Amino acid sequence: MEETTEIVSDGGDEAAPAADVENGLIEEEKNMDGEVAPALISIHPFEKSVVVAVGSELRLFNLEGNCSVSLIDDPSGPSHSDAIRSINFGPSGKFLASAGDDKLVKIWETSSWHCIRTVSADKRVSAVAISHSGQYVAFADKFGVVWLVGLDEDDAKQTKVDKKAVPILGHYCSIITRLEFSPDERFIASANRDFKIRITVFPKQPLKGAHEIQSFCLGHKDFVSCFAFACPPGCAHGFLFSGSGDSTVRLWDFISGLLLATCEVGAKVGLLQYNGTEDGYPPVTDLCVSSDGSIIAVVTLEDNYFPTSMVLSFSKQRLWMVMGASNLPTLSTTQLPTRIRVMSGFHKDPSDYNGHDPITLEDNEIPGGKKLLSELQGSSDVTMEEAALAAAVKSSMRNMLIKKEYALERREMRKRNRNDRKRR
Amino acid sequence: MPLHATLVFANPRDRSNAEPARFGRHFAPFFFFNGILYEPNRSSSASKPPPTLGRVSFLPVPDRGRVARGIPRRHPGNHSLSSALTTASQNRPRSTVAMSSNADTAQAKSRSGRLPRKRFYRARAHSNPLSDSHFPIPIGPADFDYCHHYPYFFAPGSGGRSDGDAPPRKVRFADIGCGFGGLLVGLSPLFPDTLMLGMELRDKVTEYVKERILALRASNPGHYENISVVRTNSMKYLPNYFEKGQLSKMFFLFPDPHFKEKNHRRRVISLQLLDEYAYALEVGGIIYTITDVEELGDWMRSCLEDHPLFGAVPEEELELDPVVKLLSSATEEGQKVARNGGQTFRAVYRRIKLEEE
Numbered sequence: 186m187e188e189t190t191e192i193v194s195d196g197g198d199e200a201a202p203a204a205d206v207e208n209g210l211i212e213e214e215k216n217m218d219g220e221v222a223p224a225l226i227s228i229h230p231f232e233k234s235v236v237v238a239v240g241s242e243l244r245l246f247n248l249e250g251n252c253s254v255s256l257i258d259d260p261s262g263p264s265h266s267d268a269i270r271s272i273n274f275g276p277s278g279k280f281l282a283s284a285g286d287d288k289l290v291k292i293w294e295t296s297s298w299h300c301i302r303t304v305s306a307d308k309r310v311s312a313v314a315i316s317h318s319g320q321y322v323a324f325a326d327k328f329g330v331v332w333l334v335g336l337d338e339d340d341a342k343q344t345k346v347d348k349k350a351v352p353i354l355g356h357y358c359s360i361i362t363r364l365e366f367s368p369d370e371r372f373i374a375s376a377n378r379d380f381k382i383r384i385t386v387f388p389k390q391p392l393k394g395a396h397e398i399q400s401f402c403l404g405h406k407d408f409v410s411c412f413a414f415a416c417p418p419g420c421a422h423g424f425l426f427s428g429s430g431d432s433t434v435r436l437w438d439f440i441s442g443l444l445l446a447t448c449e450v451g452a453k454v455g456l457l458q459y460n461g462t463e464d465g466y467p468p469v470t471d472l473c474v475s476s477d478g479s480i481i482a483v484v485t486l487e488d489n490y491f492p493t494s495m496v497l498s499f500s501k502q503r504l505w506m507v508m509g510a511s512n513l514p515t516l517s518t519t520q521l522p523t524r525i526r527v528m529s530g531f532h533k534d535p536s537d538y539n540g541h542d543p544i545t546l547e548d549n550e551i552p553g554g555k556k557l558l559s560e561l562q563g564s565s566d567v568t569m570e571e572a573a574l575a576a577a578v579k580s581s582m583r584n585m586l587i588k589k590e591y592a593l594e595r596r597e598m599r600k601r602n603r604n605d606r607k608r609r
Numbered sequence: 610m611p612l613h614a615t616l617v618f619a620n621p622r623d624r625s626n627a628e629p630a631r632f633g634r635h636f637a638p639f640f641f642f643n644g645i646l647y648e649p650n651r652s653s654s655a656s657k658p659p660p661t662l663g664r665v666s667f668l669p670v671p672d673r674g675r676v677a678r679g680i681p682r683r684h685p686g687n688h689s690l691s692s693a694l695t696t697a698s699q700n701r702p703r704s705t706v707a708m709s710s711n712a713d714t715a716q717a718k719s720r721s722g723r724l725p726r727k728r729f730y731r732a733r734a735h736s737n738p739l740s741d742s743h744f745p746i747p748i749g750p751a752d753f754d755y756c757h758h759y760p761y762f763f764a765p766g767s768g769g770r771s772d773g774d775a776p777p778r779k780v781r782f783a784d785i786g787c788g789f790g791g792l793l794v795g796l797s798p799l800f801p802d803t804l805m806l807g808m809e810l811r812d813k814v815t816e817y818v819k820e821r822i823l824a825l826r827a828s829n830p831g832h833y834e835n836i837s838v839v840r841t842n843s844m845k846y847l848p849n850y851f852e853k854g855q856l857s858k859m860f861f862l863f864p865d866p867h868f869k870e871k872n873h874r875r876r877v878i879s880l881q882l883l884d885e886y887a888y889a890l891e892v893g894g895i896i897y898t899i900t901d902v903e904e905l906g907d908w909m910r911s912c913l914e915d916h917p918l919f920g921a922v923p924e925e926e927l928e929l930d931p932v933v934k935l936l937s938s939a940t941e942e943g944q945k946v947a948r949n950g951g952q953t954f955r956a957v958y959r960r961i962k963l964e965e966e
Contacts (some may be wrong), residue, residue: 328874330881355881357844358874379845380748385884388963394880396917397963398888401848403749442853 222268222286224509225494226525229295230278237525238269239509243283245298256293258300263289271324275315276368280336282322284310290324290350292336304334304350312364314373321391323373325364329356331375333391353395354385362409367439368416368423372399374439376409382427384439400442407431413474414439415481426481428469434483450483473497473504504528724824727789730817744812744840750852753780759804761834780806780851783889784860785843785877788941790818792862793836794825795939799931800835806850807838815840844877847885854891858932861898863942866905878909880916887918890960895922898956899936901946906954919958927957 224239234254237244243265245254258264267287274281274295284290286309292302308326315322325331332350359379366373366387373395376382382402385395407430416423425439428450436446450469472483475497482497482504495506506526747753755777756763762778782800784792787807796805809815818838825833841850864877873879878898886896896919900906913919927933937943937953946953 352881354884357882357885359845381848383848394917396884396887398853398884400853401888403849406748 222270223494224507225269225272226496226505226507227272227274227281227494228496228505229274230276233278234295235505236272236274236281237507237509238272238283240268241265241285241287243269243272254298256298256300258291263287263303263305264300265289265291270309270311271313273313273315275319276317277319279319280315280322282313282315282324284313284324286310290322290334292322292334302334302336304332306332306350312361312375314364314366316366316387317368317370323353323364323366324350325361325375327360329359329361329377331355331361331364331373331395333395335392351392351394353391354383356381356383363411365412365414368414372439374412374414374425376412376427378408380405380407380409380429382409382412382425382437382439384425384442400439402427402435402437402439402442402444404435404437404444404447405429405431405433407468410469411471413472413481415474426472426474428472428483430468432468434469434472434481471495725817725820727817730813746841746846746849748849750848750850750855753850758806758837758839759834761831762804778804779855780804781856782806782858782860783808783843783851783856784862786810786861786864787818787838788862789814790821790836790838791940791943792860792935793818793838794821794833795935796932797833797836799935801832803835805836807836808841808843808850809838810840810842812840844882847889851889853888854894856890857894859886859890859894859896860936861896861909862936862940863900863946864898864905866900866902868904873908876905876908878912880912883912883916883919887916887960892960892962894960896958896960897932897936899943899953901942901951901953903952903954906956910954910956913956913958917963918960920961922957922959930957933957 222240224237226238227236229235229248233249234245234247236246243256245256246252247254265283265285265287267285269283269285271285272281272283279295280301281293281295282290283293284306288306288309290302290304290306290310290313291300292304293299294301302322304322304324306324306326308328308330310324310326313322313324320336322334322336323331324334330352331354333353334350354373354375356375356377356379359377361375361377363376364373365375367384371387372384373387374382374384380403382405384399384402386397386399387395388397402425405427409427409429412425412427414423414425422438422440424445425437426434427437428434432450434448434450435444436448437443438445469483471494472481473496474481482495495504497504504527506528508526759778781803782796782805784805784807787793787809790807793805793807807818809818815838822833822836822838839850843850861877865875867873867875890896896913898909898913900909914921933955936955938947943953
């Protein structure tokens with residue numbers, strides 16, 4: 186087990202050259218009132234399809250059939266009208282969940298791409314996760330409450346709207362940034378902006394509430410922006426990797442909450458090329474881990490091209506990245522361009538590393554090729570916009586990650602418009 | 610500084626918004642005339658800020674408010690002129706001298722065993738638990754500074770070991786929202802070897818409790834060494850202070866009722882927060898709540914009843930528990946309720962293991 190631990194912490198080193206090549210990545214950091222919504226990407230576990238969410242649009246490309254697919258929404262129910270903040274394929278690949286600022290959680294079935302369930306939430310949703318068995322969908326709102334919806338198998342063919350979700354646990358009044366089920370589905374992990382990661386036991390009958398807390402992973406000094414589970418072979422439970430605004434990636438034994446290792450990503454990347462205009466190191470905004478924990482890709486806020494979201498495809502060892510955002514001030518609101526890049530050349534076993542660094546694939550080398558790009562990017566020629574897009578996205582993302590201080594007059598107005606009443 | 614100055618000159622007869630920087634009435638230009646204090650008619654609004662004086666050395670007369678209110682003074686032998694002079698000259702510089710010097714004298718006084726005076730630590734009764742106040746929080750329970758809080762048990766540099774091979778002591782009792790520290794002071798002699806921690810959100814009140822504890826330690830050597838207070842938002846940061854199953858008793862005495870429905874989420878007992886309290890309490894640990902507001906009492910009882918990790922403690926056991934009597938009598942709020950003849954509503958529950966289905 187120590188050996189895999191070493192590989193895992195070397196993964197941090199591997200990520201640093203990856204970050205070097207691409208100069209940092211950004212991610213789907215959620216924030217209150219963020220007018221700018223970063224673009225998100227997610228890939229089917231068996232690499233059957235790729236989904237990009239920008240603003241309120243969900244763009245889908247079927248890699249197997251090499252064609253674009255449109256999602257068939259439920260005509261009677263509401264469709265996404267505001268920025269989508271989180272998309273997640275279930276590990277089984279049967280469902281896709283999308284949720285966002287319009288207080289809707291939509292669950293799509295991946296075989297027919299129908300929306301099988303629309304759940305309305307009280308507050309804007311900031312994170313969504315599907316359990317491994319596909320039975321439950323958990324989503325978290327801005328106020329720290331995690332809700333659970335059961336998916337019944339026999340409802341798969343019909344569409345249902347407004348089935349009630351049950352609150353199962355809550356962080357006290359802090360935005361939940363990421364929600365994940367552990368690989369064996371015994372635990373559910375939630376990270377929030379108050380530097381905490383809470384691991385809760387996921388009971389057999391979760392609709393009654395998940396009350397027993399297994400542990401807290403405390404150690405970050407700033408908001409926790411992202412985390413991922415990894416289960417190296419030979420290890421019983423697996424580990425948790427988490428990245429945060431304090432520019433570190435930490436490794437935890439989540440059963441006990443012990444901090445096992447810390448990687449100062451900001452320092453490493455900063456040494457390479459950081460112009461140091463702000464104080465402190467850049468925050469880590471996204472990370473993704475291969476399932477056995479041998480490769481970790483980490484995103485930090487920096488110049489040049491940086492993905493607002495990325496995902497690692499386990500089988501083919503490719504890293505898919507998307508950069509883009511909605512409601513950028515410089516671009517018109519109807520345009521929602523994004524830029525997709527793919528990196529490949531990751532090796533599972535570092536001893537096998539015969540001098541090939543991970544490289545970025547050219548546009549026509551990407552599986553799906555130009556068709557995928559034109560479909561998912563929203564317009565065919567994005568290349569010349571890239572630098573401008575990058576700068577705009579970067580500045581908006583930077584604003585999103587910091588807690589906003591409102592002026593006094595705005596504070597009063599916000600208090601008036603706040604909806605705090607109990608759900609009837 | 611300017612903030613303090615304007616506060617001092619707020620309407621002097623309005624005692625409801627007391628601030629510690631304000632000491633009773635203050636004197637605008639005054640005249641001494643044959644030993645009688647003559648004040649010109651003062652306008653009720655703040656006319657102009659007091660002239661800023663440099664640092665004034667402290668005079669030993671502590672009474673500031675009493676002279677102004679005409680209450681006979683406690684110190685014999687000080688006739689009115691000199692005392693008026695000293696208090697007058699102390700009033701204004703007091704307002705401009707920073708809180709730190711206040712703390713210095715307070716510490717000096719408490720080291721001599723003098724208890725702090727509550728009137729100088731008045732604060733609003735309500736504090737917003739949702740706001741992100743800036744106070745230092747330990748990263749994790751291991752970072753909690755035991756040496757600072759319990760110097761008797763943890764000599765600095767000894768690494769927290771009190772005696773030989775015994776495992777380091779940890780805090781076992783937690784008083785959430787300890788207010789002016791009444792319960793801690795009452796519990797301390799009952800359990801002299803148990804470390805207790807009070808958590809309070811308001812900083813002035815925390816300062817008061819700190820000074821009170823120091824004064825008690827000074828005047829009763831060897832006693833009251835097991836209590837301490839920390840300023841923190843326990844609703845957000847409880848897991849930062851306590852490990853899993855560390856506490857054996859938790860106290861929630863007369864919490865803020867937050868009557869409005871939109872403020873119900875600020876209540877300190879709720880189903881979500883009980884998860885965290887169940888995490889910090891060991892199995893078999895007891896949570897004590899008491900309130901004088903019936904609606905809140907019902908709410909707390911129903912939350913505890915509905916939560917799968919808490920079970921009710923039977924009445925017979927409560928009769929035997931020495932702590933239970935302190936719940937309604939040890940604290941300020943409790944004494945006030947008793948004075949007014951109000952009714953209290955108690956809910957005492959035990960942390961149990963989750964029953965497997």
